[in-house]
Amino acid sequence: MVLTIRGLTRTFPGQGRTAPTLALQPTDLDVAPGEFVSILGPSGCGKSTLLRIVAGLDRPSGGTVTLGGRQVTGPGPDRGMVFQSYTLFPWLTVRQNIEFGLRERKLPEAQIREISEKFIARTGLRGFENHWPRQLSGGMQQRTALARALANDPEILLLDEPFGALDHQTRELMQELLLEVWGADSPEARKTVLFVTHDIDEAIFLANRVLVMSARPGRVKAEVPVPLPYPRDWTVKTSPVFAELKARLMAEIREEVRKAAIG
Amino acid sequence: MEPLKPVSAGARVVLGIGFFVLFIGLWAAVTYGGVVQPLFLASPGAALAAGISLFTEYNFLGDIGMTVWRVLGGFVLAAVIAVPLGLMMGAYKGVEAFFEPFISFARYLPASAFIPLLILWAGVGEAQKLSVIFLGSVFQIVIMVAVIAGATRVDLVEAAYTLGARSRGILRRVIIPSAAPQVMEALRLVLGWAWTYVIVAELIGAQSGIGHMIMDSQRLLDTGQMIFGIVVIGIIGLVTDFLFKALNRRLFRWAAL
Numbered sequence: 131m132v133l134t135i136r137g138l139t140r141t142f143p144g145q146g147r148t149a150p151t152l153a154l155q156p157t158d159l160d161v162a163p164g165e166f167v168s169i170l171g172p173s174g175c176g177k178s179t180l181l182r183i184v185a186g187l188d189r190p191s192g193g194t195v196t197l198g199g200r201q202v203t204g205p206g207p208d209r210g211m212v213f214q215s216y217t218l219f220p221w222l223t224v225r226q227n228i229e230f231g232l233r234e235r236k237l238p239e240a241q242i243r244e245i246s247e248k249f250i251a252r253t254g255l256r257g258f259e260n261h262w263p264r265q266l267s268g269g270m271q272q273r274t275a276l277a278r279a280l281a282n283d284p285e286i287l288l289l290d291e292p293f294g295a296l297d298h299q300t301r302e303l304m305q306e307l308l309l310e311v312w313g314a315d316s317p318e319a320r321k322t323v324l325f326v327t328h329d330i331d332e333a334i335f336l337a338n339r340v341l342v343m344s345a346r347p348g349r350v351k352a353e354v355p356v357p358l359p360y361p362r363d364w365t366v367k368t369s370p371v372f373a374e375l376k377a378r379l380m381a382e383i384r385e386e387v388r389k390a391a392i393g
Numbered sequence: 394m395e396p397l398k399p400v401s402a403g404a405r406v407v408l409g410i411g412f413f414v415l416f417i418g419l420w421a422a423v424t425y426g427g428v429v430q431p432l433f434l435a436s437p438g439a440a441l442a443a444g445i446s447l448f449t450e451y452n453f454l455g456d457i458g459m460t461v462w463r464v465l466g467g468f469v470l471a472a473v474i475a476v477p478l479g480l481m482m483g484a485y486k487g488v489e490a491f492f493e494p495f496i497s498f499a500r501y502l503p504a505s506a507f508i509p510l511l512i513l514w515a516g517v518g519e520a521q522k523l524s525v526i527f528l529g530s531v532f533q534i535v536i537m538v539a540v541i542a543g544a545t546r547v548d549l550v551e552a553a554y555t556l557g558a559r560s561r562g563i564l565r566r567v568i569i570p571s572a573a574p575q576v577m578e579a580l581r582l583v584l585g586w587a588w589t590y591v592i593v594a595e596l597i598g599a600q601s602g603i604g605h606m607i608m609d610s611q612r613l614l615d616t617g618q619m620i621f622g623i624v625v626i627g628i629i630g631l632v633t634d635f636l637f638k639a640l641n642r643r644l645f646r647w648a649a650l
């Protein structure tokens with residue numbers, strides 16, 4: 131297992147007269163190297179909290195996260211993250227954004243260039259290398275953010291609704307691009323991915339395993355393997371296996387969304 | 394007119410110049426029309442004539458140079474100390490907790506009220522003039538820069554952490570570049586205030602400078618010279634402001650796009 135989560139909980143302390151929020155119930159999770167895991171759940175169930183703890187950006191109230199045998203105690207370049215909000219550095223060009231982590235590691239200039247070139251090509255950003263983030267569409271910004279995370283060669287990729295702010299068509303293109311970039315490596319060399327979403331189609335299309343989280347306080351309430359072979363393209367979304375998985379996940383999630391909405 | 398609706402570039406220029414014309418026209422009307430005594434307010438023509446004689450007979454250019462050097466000297470000194478301190482305060486909450494209460498207090502101390510004390514300490518030489526500008530600017534800059542740096546987008550800081558940056562990298566590669574354009578704006582603002590301090594400093598105990606010239610003119614009841622001096626200060630302020638803005642646009646193209 132590359133990622134092991136044991137008894138992870140998170141309680142946000144209340145402020146003033148508000149009661150503390152239990153965001154995560156004790157959660158266990160094991161992820162094998164090269165696995166693409168989607169985490170599906172209603173709004174507010176603690177998906178971001180879970181991912182932020184794995185990233186080291188938030189501390190758990192209890193439990194442990196172990197990555198590659200080492201316990202996670204803070205953020206680090208071994209866990210690349212793409213956020214739902216646009217987080218490119220606005221003062222850096224596309225290329226400089228992609229090279230941010232490499233510069234931090236003080237790699238030789240030639241190597242930095244070579245790596246950024248590779249990911250500019252893979253994410254289809256050729257011709258936009260010298261643009262500033264403000265000049266890019268949302269889809270292109272997220273592609274740059276993905277390239278920036280991948281350029282660092284992390285052990286695991288943490289994606290928190292990276293396409294959540296995009297329109298439907300762009301979103302579908304981005305899903306295919308993500309699978310392409312991810313699948314460009316040989317099956318043994320593929321990155322381990324945790325992908326948070328509340329879009330059922332997206333969760334199935336991308337992952338080889340979908341986790342369904344309960345309404346807050348979140349826990350993993352169901353686990354559904356996706357037996358569709360890679361490489362996948364958009365046509366799998368119309369296959370019977372896909373429809374069956376979708377029906378099953380919908381049943382699981384509807385109940386939770388209802389609970390989340392009613393409270 | 395509609396709220397917030399932009400006007401064309403041409404209309405902006407015409408309107409902007411229009412007010413100056415109106416202003417000078419009104420000034421001409423009250424002076425040439427005899428509404429105000431020349432003793433109290435010189436006419437535009439008299440002010441201009443006084444200005445020309447200032448340059449040709451009284452080495453006014455030397456005064457201007459002196460004043461500009463004092464403003465820039467005191468201001469640069471203040472910025473060199475205040476910007477790094479402000480950045481550290483904005484970035485590190487411990488540093489902020491240490492300095493913030495004192496600086497918040499110090500920035501309400503009026504720089505001009507220190508002039509008598511500074512004369513006692515530093516005499517009436519350049520050191521005293523520079524200190525007035527310095528004291529008037531340094532605390533303002535610190536506080537403004539600290540607020541700007543403290544408001545750095547948390548999501549950008551977090552993104553940098555996930556890319557492997559540590560404390561120093563966050564400061565150098567996220568907080569400073571993200572704060573830079575606003576820091577320059579703050580400096581532009583404070584430089585404007587510095588101009589008002591220098592004149593006050595020169596009104597008291599100076600042998601040169603625009604303020605000193607204005608003081609001298611009062612003794613001679615030459616309102617033309619006084620007005621001309623004030624206008625020159627305004628023009629220099631406008632020019633430095635313009636240069637600052639142009640520099641910022643060049644330096645921070647990413648922010649302006």
Ligand SMILES: Nc1ncnc2c1ncn2[C@@H]1O[C@H](COP(=O)(O)OP(=O)(O)OP(=O)(O)O)[C@@H](O)[C@H]1O
Pocket residue numbers: 142143151152153171172173174175176177178179180328346
């Ligand atoms: N910093 C915080 N302080 C207090 N409460 C928080 C904080 N961050 C999250 N929470 C609470 O924890 C719960 C889970 O939040 P989280 O952001 O993990 O949900 P999510 O599943 O990512 O939701 P969404 O799909 O809307 O992004 C929410 O009820 C939220 O209000």
Ligand SMILES: [Mg+2]
Pocket residue numbers: 177178179290
């Ligand atoms: Mg979230």
